Amino acid sequence: MRTVDDSLFTDTPDGVALVGSRCADCGAHTFPRQGGCPRCTGDSMQDVPLARTGTLWSFTVQGFRPKPPYAGPPEFEPYGVGYVELPEQVIVEARLTESDPDRLWIGMPMVLELVPFRTDDAGTPVLTFAFAPAREEGR
Amino acid sequence: MSADVAIVGIGIHPFGRTPGVSGRRQAVVAARAALADAGVGFADLQFAFGGSHSAGDADTLVSELGLTSLPFINVANGCATGGSALISAYAAIMSGLHDLGIVIGFDKHERGAFNTDPAEHGIGAWYGETGLMLTTQFFGMKIQRYLHRTGMDAGVLTKIAAKAFRNGALNPKAWRRTPLSEAEIAASPMISHPLTQYMYCSPAEGAVALVLCRADRAHHYTDRPVFLRGATLRSRRYGSFEVFSPWLAIERADSPTVDAARAVFEQAGIGPDEVDVAQLQDTESGAELMHMAETGLCAHGEQDGLIAEGATEIGGRLPVNTDGGCIANGEPIGASGLRQVYENVLQLRGDAGAHQVPGGPRVGFTHVYGAPGISACTLLTR
Numbered sequence: 001m002r003t004v005d006d007s008l009f010t011d012t013p014d015g016v017a018l019v020g021s022r023c024a025d026c027g028a029h030t031f032p033r034q035g036g037c038p039r040c041t042g043d044s045m046q047d048v049p050l051a052r053t054g055t056l057w058s059f060t061v062q063g064f065r066p067k068p069p070y071a072g073p074p075e076f077e078p079y080g081v082g083y084v085e086l087p088e089q090v091i092v093e094a095r096l097t098e099s100d101p102d103r104l105w106i107g108m109p110m111v112l113e114l115v116p117f118r119t120d121d122a123g124t125p126v127l128t129f130a131f132a133p134a135r136e137e138g139r
Numbered sequence: 140m141s142a143d144v145a146i147v148g149i150g151i152h153p154f155g156r157t158p159g160v161s162g163r164r165q166a167v168v169a170a171r172a173a174l175a176d177a178g179v180g181f182a183d184l185q186f187a188f189g190g191s192h193s194a195g196d197a198d199t200l201v202s203e204l205g206l207t208s209l210p211f212i213n214v215a216n217g218c219a220t221g222g223s224a225l226i227s228a229y230a231a232i233m234s235g236l237h238d239l240g241i242v243i244g245f246d247k248h249e250r251g252a253f254n255t256d257p258a259e260h261g262i263g264a265w266y267g268e269t270g271l272m273l274t275t276q277f278f279g280m281k282i283q284r285y286l287h288r289t290g291m292d293a294g295v296l297t298k299i300a301a302k303a304f305r306n307g308a309l310n311p312k313a314w315r316r317t318p319l320s321e322a323e324i325a326a327s328p329m330i331s332h333p334l335t336q337y338m339y340c341s342p343a344e345g346a347v348a349l350v351l352c353r354a355d356r357a358h359h360y361t362d363r364p365v366f367l368r369g370a371t372l373r374s375r376r377y378g379s380f381e382v383f384s385p386w387l388a389i390e391r392a393d394s395p396t397v398d399a400a401r402a403v404f405e406q407a408g409i410g411p412d413e414v415d416v417a418q419l420q421d422t423e424s425g426a427e428l429m430h431m432a433e434t435g436l437c438a439h440g441e442q443d444g445l446i447a448e449g450a451t452e453i454g455g456r457l458p459v460n461t462d463g464g465c466i467a468n469g470e471p472i473g474a475s476g477l478r479q480v481y482e483n484v485l486q487l488r489g490d491a492g493a494h495q496v497p498g499g500p501r502v503g504f505t506h507v508y509g510a511p512g513i514s515a516c517t518l519l520t521r
């Protein structure tokens with residue numbers, strides 16, 4: 001398995017999760033990991049797996065093929081992008097598996113997935129993370 | 140509070156696309172126009188601050204403007220480059236260090252949306268590779284959240300863009316000079332839901348220069364000085380929602396626009412209710428909507444009513460982006476903030492011609508916003 005950046009992920013009993021930082025002094029979270037705390041300005045950040053489920057905080061749909069450094073497949077399809085609030089941790093930005101704005105709404109339950117993003121020169125699929133509407137509560 | 144710094148000369152190179160003319164050349168045109176307006180020569184100046192994002196180092200302009208040994212300091216602060224140059228000039232004069240100087244902002248960008256290297260912002264390469272490093276997405280998501288929060292209808296976005304093109308048509312220095320109907324704007328390609336192509340500004344070209352002096356010497360240069368009563372710059376706080384953010388804090392804080400605007404009104408001793416004309420960052424029409432309230436010019440959720448009654452039109456009680464804003468002028472990053480000040484000087488002098496605010500405006504406000512979450516504001520009076 002190849003991902004866009006292995007340092008973003010960690011394995012948990014529930015499946016792959018994003019890995020962030022948590023400040024041991026004030027409890028602030030970041031994604032991805034970083035050394036300094038943006039909230040209290042300290043430097044006691046520790047790695048922490050982030051929740052795999054959350055709620056959609058805002059969203060849009062990317063309607064045109066971005067310029068480089070975008071490295072997506074040659075055939076462009078609009079893709080959803082959103083911020084997902086992970087309870088009591090942080091709001092993370094991610095691609096969404098849903099690209100129809102009429103099927104997205106602020107507050108909808110979302111779950112983390114690893115999804116194929118592109119194929120590298122050796123033919124190996126490269127995976128990235130995305131949030132999908134949580135099936136049991138989806139419309 | 141007494142006014143201590145005056146703007147006594149203004150110059151502009153028309154915005155838009157000028158094939159075959161470099162950004163530096165456009166800066167020289169603007170600088171010579173500002174010098175002529177103030178009735179001074181480059182050799183009379185004691186200092187210069189300037190910058191561009193993509194068109195070269197401002198301090199190299201001396202090879203064309205004159206090798207006079209003046210200190211020329213380059214400013215590189217993204218969309219706040221012009222504002223930061225102006226703050227620097229303000230401080231140089233207020234400190235008593237200098238009496239007379241110039242600020243110059245210019246740029247020339249390639250067509251299409253800006254592409255930015257995540258590494259320059261301390262973000263991993265994956266963020267750009269997977270298609271998240273786009274300012275256009277940020278504005279789509281910020282306005283989506285804002286409309287959800289305030290309950291305003293997305294239809295207001297087409298009205299704001301239509302006003303921009305209407306005002307641009309009245310401004311001979313603007314790039315987009317053809318009015319567009321709300322229907323044409325709504326039907327243009329969807330860039331980043333709910334924002335369509337004609338709701339966005341485009342990267343462009345242009346240059347602006349301003350000659351500034353000690354206020355008590357302003358009448359040596361002009362009989363219609365405009366006073367710079369305040370100039371502020373703020374960066375983001377923990378909990379604000381800014382462009383190029385792989386994550387946001389759950390606890391919410393005010394944007395840098397709120398902080399910069401509050402600070403400039405305090406610095407000037409002027410209230411938001413006294414503003415006669417405002418130039419607000421309209422990277423897209425949602426930005427103008429949000430910035431109207433973030434700057435304190437109105438309350439959150441009040442904007443759609445104001446727009447419906449025509450308050451933000453040139454003849455309204457709160458004219459906004461009277462020169463067509465970024466939507467009609469395009470955005471040459473280094474020049475954009477100074478264009479707003481140029482427009483307000485025209486308005487306060489009564490020289491804005493077809494886009495002049497009636498009734499002799501006395502107080503002009505400007506506001507820029509940009510990556511990585513910065514805002515700069517100014518207040519001018521006559």
Ligand SMILES: [Zn+2]
Binds near residue numbers: 024025038039040
């Ligand atoms: Zn902390």
